[in-house]
Structure formats: structure tokens, C-alpha cells
Amino acid sequence: MRRSALALVLAAVAVLPACGAGAREDVPFCLEQSKNDGLLILFAQAVPTATYVPCLSGLPAGWSFAGEDARSGRASFWLDSDRAGPSALTVTLTRSCDVQGAVLVPSAPDEAGLQRYERPSSLPPHYVATRFYVFPGGCVTYRFSFARGSSFGLALEVGDAIEFFSRAQGAKLLAEHGFRLCGAGVTCPG
């Protein structure tokens, strides 16, 4: 009887958070798609100087979210592809990055304020490349590592799914709810 009660308590502790947080997912979706902004805030907290935070506007067909890691100084997530292989793309936010050897390329119209650099290591059929987006207070690195024979078009497809969320906009949204997102543009005590 005691053991059953204990098992129930343990099961409740293990399972109940899932009830409350069932709608939450550890995927850094941009605000329009996400019911949980926790990860985006965590990413912003990881690099307080960064004026932008990478997020996913959605997942293209065949791509899946594989994991994330946010820690002081850096935040990253990686995606698997059924064609390009596991961890085909890793996106990392840091305060700065070394763009030596990379080529500055014109940014897309929706990438205003960002400087884009490309550093291919290996061309298709075994595409391996690094892309940098440099902006005030931060840098986002895309690391493409595709399986041999994968189409280069996959890089374009998944690249379009990643967006940059403005810290200023995020801080404003949080302020409406009485929270302060410390970092670039917002000074906090301590």
C-alpha cells in the first residue's frame, strides 16, 4: 500500500508537469507559432548583448527539431533532415564570431541590419558550409553538414525557415506583462 502510494507520488511528479506544460515544446518557434516563449527568452538571456535571436518560423517537410542547448554565452539548436541526415543544420547564437575566410554576401531583403557571410567547406554532393549573420551585439552561425548526395536546395529551404526575432520587440512584449528582459537596450540592477 505504502509502495503504491509512493509510486503514485513519483509518477505524479514525473508526469504532472507534462499536463501543465503539455502545450509547451522545447522548439524555439518564433512568437506567432509558439505558445511558449520561454525558450526564446532563454536564448536572449544566454547572449544579453544580442539584438536579435534566431527562431523557427516553421519546419519544412522532412525537417525535424533535434535539440537545443542554451547556456550563458551561447545558445544553439539543431535540426535533422530525412534527406540531409541527422544534425544537418546547427544554428548557434554567440556574442561574436570569427568570420575570417568567409565571404561577405548581400543580405536578403528581409535580413536588413544583418551582415551575411558564407564559408563553404565542401560543395555538393557532400555539402558542408558555415554561414554567419553578424549584427550589433551578436552573431548567428548556421552550420550545414549534409549527408552525401543531398540536394543543395535543402539548404535554401531550411534557411528560409529561420528568422531573427528582434530583442527590442521581445522586450516590449514582455514589458506589457510586467517583465524586464535585461540586456541590450534594457539595463537591470545588479
Added chain:
Amino acid sequence: MDLTADRSAAEPEPHRTAIPGVHQTRGRRRPSGEPPPLPRALGRSGRFWIVVMAILAVFIVVLAGFQIGNSLERGEDAFVRWFAGMRTAWLTAVVRGVNVLASPVVPRVLGWGTILALLAVRRWRHLVVFVGVTLVAVWLTSHLAQLTGRPRPLGVTILGSWRGPSFPSRPLVALGGSLMGITYTLVVPGRPRELAKWASWTLLAALGFAELYLGQYHPTDLLFGLALGIALPVIAYRLHTPNAIFPVTYRTGRAAHLDLGGVRGAAIRQAIRDQLGLTILEIKPFGLAGSGGSSPMRLTVEGDPNRHLFGKLYAKSHMRADRWYKLGRTILYGSLEDEKPYNSVRRLAEYEDYVLRVMHDAGIPCAQSYGFVEISPEREYLLVTEFLEGGVEITEAPVTDAVIDDALATVRLMWEAGLAHRDVKGANILVRGESIVMIDPAFGELRPSPWRQAVDLANMMVVLGLRTDPDRVYQRALASFTPEEIAEAFAATRGVTMPSQSRQHLRDAERTGRDVLARFRELAPKRPPIRIQRWSVRRVTHSVAIAFGALVALGLLLDAIRSGAL
């Protein structure tokens, strides 16, 4: 009218075996609601942490069900801001130093150190619980973090390094698990353990303070971290390695043997007084070397004069060990008939009591059983038997022709009574003068298969042959058995049917140039080996289940190593 007093002064109950020369009273029935001699105890801290876990589960339900997340978040953030308001340069420097405890290296070093120490002291059960509880804590922590994805406190500058969502506090879970592991698996109970608990609490409190001061965690993150880091291990150790059954001690002795002093000693005295009507004057561990499946003891009973009885304490640990042993045998050797594990400790004690009584009734020389008593319901039972005064293990006693004849005649007697001892080895044969006494019939079987009985003969001849000479034993065996029966015995005998003690003695003899088993086989008529092993669905399913379980455990272990918890 005082019925109790009248009864205690009365003569032994007629249905109870009388023990000559011993003061025996009527005993006393335990009324409903009265605790058993050794009640199962989780301990105050165990109960406390169960309550804490329950409260936290309720907290999560409330958090999820009443949409108070934002106000709670604001309140917690405000508290962290207030706490961070006390930051000063010197205190920050000190707290940053304390926060070194949050480094994954600390629990990793402590965790692997504990594992190595437990391996060194061969405390396997504690080791399994320690690794198991660590893996569960890591799994729970990472899933809770993933599910909640809670950001760090807002509105305050976060100092120091951190990793992952803030709920629950991973450093507290990891450090708490390691410290509790050390406290409950390596530190002896009593004052040393109390000191270890205080030291652990101090370190955890210091780390909690540091995490709050540096603005890395909310108060509820810390509370949950403490609950998982402390409650989970404390409950697990209380349930699976209770002090009363698996004491942490650095005295020499086999781990399977239970501590017979303290609370258990008192419980044994009370149980024997109430249930058998005997007054125990002294309890002393006895014959530990030859027994791993129970805790044997010598009981001094009040009488005229005082006399000794033999006690065998069976606990759940022994039953589980028996279960694992039989599972291992099933996988290694296939399904040997009737090697079914016992499903309760009570059954184990009941069975041995029954076999002893049947053997005694059949005239087979063995210790007389006086019944068994309940120490802790479904957890511990004590079998009480005659103490064989003057009995010497056959491996240390002079073995004369008369002893050989008596040993072989005993096997014949068992055959005729439809019995198999199934564990005939040196440690289970005592010599008293010119005769032998069989002990430890826990594996005994009634109406066994022919090869089981045949194996008893071979094992007895091996023991005698090792002590004397195979040719001499074979010649004397012909007086009680036909050559065909002896051939059958050795055709059914191989490693799996021989007790490990005999196998060891045979190997020792082989090193000196004596192959006793081979000599017996030369002497007996030739006969092809008897098939005793077989494949079964059970063997296959158990093997697959064990392999699957090992893979899952390996996965969790790798996960724990990757996440820095180990």
C-alpha cells in the same frame, strides 16, 4: 482475571514441539493493530520527503490548472531582484567561489568516486540503487526542463555561468544526489551519518544561496531541485537499502548477512518469546562462512541448564538474491526442472521448515525444526532449529569408513523417502562422532526427478572422495548402491548440478594432480551423459528482456555521462 499471566505460566501448547530442558511458555498472539516485532520504517526524513514530493506535485497541478504562472513568475522575479539587491563586491566574489559547487565536475567526481568506493567495498546493492537513482534523477530533471523550458529570472542581471532552462535547478539535483549517495551508501549510521547529513545540508544551502544571489534560479527552481536531489535518493535508500537490512558497515563479514544487534536483535528476542514461548539470552552470528543465502545465528535459550538453538534469518534480500541466482541459471543453463524462485520470504521459511520436518519424520539425520517466527511481515522470518552441538563440517572432520558408510546410507535413506537435498556439499554435512547430519535443506525437494536424486549421490561421493580416496569411497558405496546407480549419478553430474564449493574443491584437487570426478567416472560402468538442460520460451524471453534492460540502462548511463551528472 489476568488471562495473559495465567497463560504465560502454563505448560507448552500441546501442538508445539517440546524442546527438552528449555523453559517454554505459551506464547502470545499479536492482536490486530499492534506493530510487528520489527516494523518497516521509512524513517522521519523518508516520510518528510514523501510529503515534500506530494506537495510539489500538487504545486505543479495548481500551477497548470489555475493559470497563475504570470503572477507567480512576477512574484519570484521580484524576490530574486530583492535578493540580488544585497550584492556587494566582496560578497559577490565569495558567492562566485561557492558557485563552483554548481560545476558539473563536482557531482561527476563525487559520483564516480562513490561508484569506485562502492565497488571497492563490494556493496553491490547500494551501488545499483545509487546508479539507478542518479539515472532517474537525471532523466526527470532533463524532462522537466524540456517540458517547462522556463527562462532564467527576469529583471535582474544574471551573474556567473549557467546552462539550460532554470526549472528545476540542475546543480542542486546533481550535488544533492551525490551527497545523499555518499551519506547513505558510504557513511555508517549514527553520529558519522548525522554529521554527513549536516555537512550535505550546509553545502546545499550554500549552493542554493549562491544561485539565488547570482540571479540564476527562481526560488521554486531551487525547491524542486532540492526535492529531486534529496527526496528521491533518501526515499530510494530507505526503501531499497534500509539500515536494518543492509547496514553500511566496515566490519568484515559477508554482505548478505544481516546485523543481528540493535533493533533487529530486540525484535528477534520479542518474536521468539511471543511466538515460540522461549526466552533468548544471547544471539550470536554463527557459521557465516558457509552461508550466503541467509543470516545464521546461535541462540542461547533460558533452560535448565541453558542450551543453544540454531536460527536462520531469511529476509527479502535473500529471497531476491535467490530469484536473481535462479534467473541467471535459467539464462546460462536453460530451464532446470523445479528451479522456480520463491515468491515471498514467508514461503522460503515455510518451505525449509516443512522439508526439515519431513526429513526428520523420515529418519534422515538432520536438525529438528522448532518452527519459524515472523520478525517483519513479508520481509523477515526466522527459522529456529536444533543446534547440532559438537558437529564439525566434514571438510574439517576426520572421515572414517563409518562416516563414509553413514553418509552414503543417508543418501539411500533420502532416495527411499522420495527426497533430494539438492545442495550436498561439504558445508552442509556435519560430522558428529562416527555419523553425519545433513543441514541446510532449503533447496530440498520431495518427489524429485530421478536425476536429481542421482546427483545427490554423486555430490556426496565427491565430498567423501575429496576428503579420502575415490577408490575407497566407490568400494564402500557398492554396499548401498548398484554400479548402475553410481554410473547414473555421475552421468547426471556436471558443473551446473554441483555446488560451487565442491567445484572449487575439485579444481583445487586437480591442481595437485587428483582428478576425483574423472576417477569416479573410470570406476563406474560407462554410461552416456543424462540430458538435464533444455531450451525454453522462458529462457529466451528472459535473455531478451535482460539484454533490453541492459541496453536501456546503458542508454540512461550514457545520457547521464553526457549531461554531466555522472
